[in-house]
Amino acid sequence: MKVVENIEEFDQILADNKSVFADFYADWCGPCKMVGPVVEGLAAKHPDITFVKVNVDDVPELAERYGVMSIPALFAFKNGEVAANTLGFQPEAALERIVLQAK
Numbered sequence: 001m002k003v004v005e006n007i008e009e010f011d012q013i014l015a016d017n018k019s020v021f022a023d024f025y026a027d028w029c030g031p032c033k034m035v036g037p038v039v040e041g042l043a044a045k046h047p048d049i050t051f052v053k054v055n056v057d058d059v060p061e062l063a064e065r066y067g068v069m070s071i072p073a074l075f076a077f078k079n080g081e082v083a084a085n086t087l088g089f090q091p092e093a094a095l096e097r098i099v100l101q102a103k
Contacts, residue, residue, distance in 0.1 A: 001023075001039070001040060001043055001051045001052065001053055002050075002051075002052045002053070003052070003053045003054075003055065004022075004052050004053065004054045004055075004059060004062070005058070005059070006059060007059060007061045007062055007065075010022075010052070010054065010059070010062055013050060013052060014077055014080045015080065017050040018078065018079055019048065019049040019050065019076075019077070019078060019102035019103055020049065020050045020051075020052065020076075020077040020102060021039070021042070021043075021046075021049050021050070021051045021052070021074070021075070021076050021077070021098075021099050021102055022051075022052050022053070022054055022074070022075045022077065023035070023036070023039050023051070023052070023053045023054065023072060023074055024054045024056055024062070024063055024066070024068045024071055024072060024073040024074070024075070025053060025054070025055060025056065025071055025072050026055060026056050026057050026071055027055065027057070029071050029072065031071070031072055031088055031089040032071055032072045034089050035072045035074070035089050035090065035095075036053075038090075038091075038092050038095055039051065039053075039074070039095065041092065042092065042095060042096060042099050045096075046099060048103070049099060049102050049103070056068060056071055066082070066085075070087050070088070071087075072087070072088065072089065073085065073086075073087050074086050074087075074090070074095065074098060076098050076099060076100075076101040076102035077102055078101065078102050078103070083101040083102055084097075084098045084101035084102075085098070086098050
């Protein structure tokens with residue numbers, strides 16, 4: 001799963017892909033560490049969706065753009081627009097419902 005390094009890279013990923021799922025996280029965040037493997041499993045199940053991770057400490061402009069005040073924050077994008085989002089640790093079935101909004 002690609003870790004986004006800057007806002008320009010994220011914007012290019014949104015422009016180049018119809019379906020994107022973004023995991024906004026931080027290395028120090030316990031719930032983020034719990035949700036990470038769930039998101040990786042979903043990425044393997046849905047190769048038609050581009051999955052990315054955004055470290056809010058490294059790219060705070062993106063967190064600000066999407067109003068991320070709490071992490072993990074998980075966003076499904078369809079055609080560059082937010083289709084769905086959720087906060088906090090979620091079980092796989094709940095996250096999959098969010099992921100599918102990107103299709």
